[in-house]
Amino acid sequence: MTPIKKLDIFITKNFLTLLAGAFFVCLFVLMMQFTWRYIDELIGKGLTMDVFAKFFWYMALSLIPQAMPLAILLASLISFGNMGERLELLAMKTVGVSLLRIMRPLIVLMIGISGASFYFQNVTGPYAELQLRTLLMSMHESAPALEIPEGIFYNGIPNINIYVKHKHNETGMLYDVIIYKTDQGFNKAQIVLSDSAKLEITADKKFLVLQLFNGEQFENLQTGTSNQIRAYVPYDRETFNYKKFIIDFDSNFNVLDANAIGNRPESKNMKQLVAGIDSMTVHGDSLGMANYDFISREGDLGPVPSFNYVGYFPMVGNPAMNPSGGIIGDEATLSNNPDSFRLAKEKQEAEQRKKRNAEGEKAIKSFKAREAKVIAAARKIDFDSLVASLPASTRAQIVGHGHEISQQIMTDLEWQKYETEDNELMIRKYHIAWHEKIIVSLTCLIFFFIGAPLGSIIQKGGLGAPTVLSVSIFILYYIISTSGMKLAKEGTWEVAFGMWMSVMILAPLGAFLTYKANNDSVVFNPEAYRRLIHRVLGLRTRRHVARKEVIVYDPDYISLYERLGILAERCREYNDKKKLWRIPNYLNHFFYPQPDHEVENINAEMEEVIEELSNSKNAKVLYELNRFPVIFASAHVSPFANAWLNRVSGILLPVGLFLWFRMWKFRLRLFRDMKQIVSSCQKEREYINEILPQTDIKLEK
Template sequence: MKRLHSFILKSFLGPLAFTFFICMFVLLMQFLWRYIDEFVGKGLDWTIIAEFLFYVSATLVPMALPLAILLASIMTFGNMGENYELTALKAAGISLQRIMKPLIILIIFISLGAFYFSNVIMPIASLKTSTLLYDIKKQNPELILKEGIFTNDLPKFSVKVGKIDKNTGMLHDLLIYDHREGLGNTDVTVADSGTMVTSADKLTMNLTLYSGNIYQEVKQKPRDRDKNHPSRRIKFDEFKQNISLPGNDLKRTDENRFKNSYRMLNLGQLVNQEDSLNSIIEEEKNNFSKSLLVRHYFQKEPKNLLNDSIKSVLITEKIKDADSLFNKLNPSKKLTTISYALDKGRKARENIARKDNELSGQIKWLRKFTNEWHRKFTLPFACFIFFFIGAPLGAIIRKGGLGMPVIVSILFFIIYYIISMTAERFSKELVLEPVWGMWMSSLIVLPLGIILTYKATTDSTVFNIENYIDFFKKINPLKFFKKKNE
């Protein structure tokens, strides 16, 4: 049995490592395609890019690992079924459960490792990724000049070049707007030709212009646009100027700015944050209900509204019922009272609606922390479920390689992912409770794993695709038409 277990483990670990890296590569390329515009023209060092890809890869593990387990298990047992190894083992009296036993133990350890990764490593990777992506987005792009197009990559300058000589680097028909004063297009430079050379430390742009004019309008205040201002023109044969650049060194942001986000917290921190947010929401509810009672329900009227006639009624007849008091009023006073009450009711309704929207936003934000708490457990559970779908399914379809297993795995994973994303969105929108929103996909897929395991154990032919292929092969429409013609 030890040799058998060793053989099964070797047969599984190879495809698992291979499919895991394939899934990571595909997901990473998808991420880069989404954020490729943030990297182009930033002059980032390769170490920065490598660091960012490393952190992003860590955040993609929750999607790649379950898919890799599903694909590897289908490939492993599909190969064994295609090579009649499962048939030989079952003929020797070894059940499918005993064949799967070493892999079940391995999947348990992988699930425990996935839980540790999701709770400890994932928050750190998410924090590093968010911080570094924020810094990259803030990074000023390198100056890239294009013919006939204004370029705003140079800080506080707008540059347009008519033609660029690629051999000499000479720029022709230059038009430069200087916005350093912040007064609009009041400083314009037109030159026949020129050069722009960045210093070695990339902190200064050495600008040299030939045969041109500088047009300057003297404005004292930005709001004085409609007034006439003095202007001057400066003609030059050669003009040199040094422009300060912000530099291409990436400025790192303090990670404490993002550390309280729900994706950057572990289980204990999520619970503490949920308790704090719940306390804030409950306190706001209590304060609002008290203010609502004071302002719109129990209210002390001004003395000028409580006239002598009502005072006398209250004193002599000792009326405590509001309806009886209302009936004692004359028609004009009744109309005034009703109008005043309606006005107060409308204001109360508006305040309640506004506060309800505020509290709904806070509850939705709280729901993200609750969903993230459940997500720590759904990842290891998904690894466990996908194994019990892939292993029996591979034994049933009896096809190895990257053909049928890939198609089946992607199909199951897409179904699982769609259900998961839909239910999680319902949870975020307060349609479902977090426990149902985050566990819906697992609860739907779990019975399928149980059924497939049972069918594979009992050698059921219900899910044997070869039987259906043979059935459709027997249905030959040509034979049917030949018999009919005869």
């Protein structure tokens, strides 16, 4: 067993301190966001502090699995960023400690946290979710606190709209009151006008007592919902000095039964989810069988014939018989008997099955013959003339009856479709909840393998860059996860693929960053990525030759003059021989590539000439050197130096087509580059003649 070292204690202590702070910050942010979503259910209900305490407690328990991955990502980024910024990582690597060795105690810790997160989601999380949703539903159903405003109609009392012009806060008296009562329906609404009123609640908080003083009550006496316009509508008018209404108004907070929302997949553990999926699958199969029987009975609504075979062949259509003729219940019973008895029984059953099959085949042939005769006779009937011979009233009855039957069948089919789709949706939701419990706990480990190496790469601590990076990565994870979950819930994708898509994307990212950071590879170097993009897209690279401050040896212009002439001639011959403008052969370049040694030699010779001429002090010579092209000697032959990579890219046709066009582009570029080399060689020879006018060297035209 490896002993725990001081380095491990130091790293773990540093990380846990940051993890605790980041966790509570993330949990607080998520709780505030959740509270804001349900602020209407909390405000104005007269809830007590114990109800609020339960609400926030269960909300915190429900949001812990969501806060933990973000906290781990943020803490690992800050922790390793701080160590990189303080050069602690550099000191550890200097003495031979690799990044994976530095991460080892935290990896063990992350595995433990991931396991604890999974256990929490499977045991504590469902209970907390159930209690939280029960509280939210209870808050939604509870009556609002009675606080009647001035100058507007208040509809917080059931079946009553009340308007108060002015109220006295000390005595509780209401003045200039207008009341609309709709407890008997809108057609018999009652209007009450009162000079003053007083509203009180009973001691048990179940009823409101509304006392009215000096007013009138109007009631519509017209009954029914007739739209007939009348000149006068009868109504009742009552004048009173005192009137009292007792209104049913339960202002107590009553927690609903948790079983009302017990079927939510979020409130179940994995064992209950599997049991629910099995029961819903069986229910879906029974719905399918019921729909099958329904369509079979409705004749032409499906491909299943409506003839009844049972009368001719007892085994067909009997649900107690299996397809081979045996009785399912008997076989299940025989499986529990001793082997000898079961074998004897099976032998007897096989003989009976043979006999029944022979009789069944004979009965089916006889039935099909009679069926063919009936169909042939039906085809001879002219239904148009038969319908035309019926009386008009009979035809109307037939059409009406057929319309009613079709409408009823359509309604039944729509209901069956809804029931089937709803059952399939619930099955998918249960599958999503099952996968989510594993994925969220696994995300804790993945985020650590993203945050720790990323922090060691950027080497920046504090709350600046790490916070921005962690939030950006978490938003990316949230978008991918939410999109996959949505498509899985809709049935567009398989549930497993949609739910695990975020893991399939982020896990390779974590492995890549860990590999790069452990090998001290450059990850965030813009120049390296720019060169890679240039190379992939085949963008041209320009040559940069500047005048040297110190020149040890001057160029040998005489020998260079001859070498430039030879180089130009070789480029002309190469262009004439290779025909680079032609379309490259796909198979040859991907599966049988041949190296172009001639271009390699030309390129090597050109680079030697340029290197020697770069020692010149002449500005024209140096300027013309920059016009020599940079040649990729093998880009026009094959996309990769590795043979198996060429074959794989050639088989993957979209990739192969892109690389094939790229090779063609390099062939055309090489054709132009050879011409440019010839032109630049001639210019350089002219400049050399200007530098050495006293020699006998003459430029060949």
